[in-house]
Amino acid sequence: MTSGALAYADGLDLVAEYGTGLSATRIHRAPDGGFLWWQGPGPQVPEPLTAPAAHLVPRLPPESGAAVLAVPERAGDGLLHRVSGSASAAAWLRDFRPQARALVAHSLASAGRSLRALHAVPVPDDVALGPPPGLTRLRAWADGSGELRRRTLASWGPERLERLLGWADQAAPASAPAAAPTPAGARVLVHGWASVGALVPPLGRGGRVALLTGEDLAAGRPELDLGWLLGELVELAWAAPPHDCADLQRVLLEAYGPGPDPVLVGRSAVLRVVTHMQDFATYRGWDDELLGYIAFTAELIDEEGRRAVPQGVS
Incomplete structure (x- = not known):
């Protein structure tokens, strides 16, 4: 992290710090009682983070029940988000108290509503948006070499x-002009990294759920964002029993509402799990734990991710 990225944090309490070769995160307590989330490039990423399409993100009023789509400001070589919480929904999922589970469910419902609003934004012809960086890394891995690929x-x-x-290619083709149409016949703005790690519940009752938004904004099918979140829940249920996330999957889909193609949602969930596997190997190195992921992702591909979409929800 460059020294310039730390200027905002002078005199502020550091709440948490973590990262990988891909990304770095620092969380500070803000003077107004909220929290500042700084996200920057990891040591294996040579370029600063940017959010060039953040101006397209809609502002959602509190009465909508939607999560704040928290767009960032530049801070050094990273991006700074101002939110009301100090821990992500991913962290709260590791807390087995009923109130923690309820908080995650509330946050996922809020995220579903905010994603619905985001997907209502068409991508202007003069804004050059391609697929999310996660899918670009996935394609590069598939075309490359290395222990995991072999x-x-x-x-x-x-x-x-x-x-x-x-x-x-169905979710977000590599060539932006050839982007697959949505049911409405137009490309839409997608979050690109809708994740329980980017979903931040408020610490107090007065705050709003926030979805950190900006760096991975892309053009594609709305099912991609839904599948990305659902894939994380499917992975959690597999990797960390006794987690059963079917109720949380249902909460997200019901809050989002009708319209998405459940087949594409399931396939997008598989893309998320494979991307996580690939990122782990690329930015942390080979681990024998990945052998289990290889077998698990083969099962997910064969079933087209159907376990990500609870029966009766479409």
Whole structure:
């Protein structure tokens, strides 16, 4: 992190700090009682973070029940978000108290409403937005080399990898002008990294849920964002039993409302889990734990991520 990125934090209490080779996060307590989330590039990322399409993000009133789409300001080589909470929904999911579960459910419902509003924004022709960076990294991994790719291809076979890349093209094609149409016939603005790690519940009753938004804004199908969040819940239920996240999956989809194609939502959930596996190997290195992920993602591909969409919800 550059010294300039720390100027905003002079005299402020540091609440948490963590990161990987891909990204770094620092959370400080703000003078007004809120919190400042600084996100910057990790040591393996040479360029600063930017949010060039943040001006397209809608401002959602409190009475909408939607999460604040918290767009950032530049701070050094990173981005600074002002929110009402000090921990993400991902952290609250590790708390097994009923009130913590209720807080996560409330946050996911708020996120569903905010994503619905975000997806109502068409992408102007003069704004150059392609696929989310996560899908770009996934495609680069699929075309590259390395231990994870070698072992994955040996286990999956080439047909599964081809199917996965086809789903990525459905969700957000690599070539922006050829973007797949939504049901309304136009490209829409997608969050690009809708995640329980980017979803921040308020610490007190007076605050609003926030979804950190900006860096990964992209053009694509709305199902991509829903699948991204649902894929994380599916992964959690698999990786950390006794988590059963079907109730949380249902909360998100019901709050978002009708319209998304459940098949594309399920496929997007698979894209999220594979992207997490690939990012782990790229930015943290090989670990034998990834052998389990290779087998798990093969199952997800074969079922097209259907477990991400609870029965009766579409």
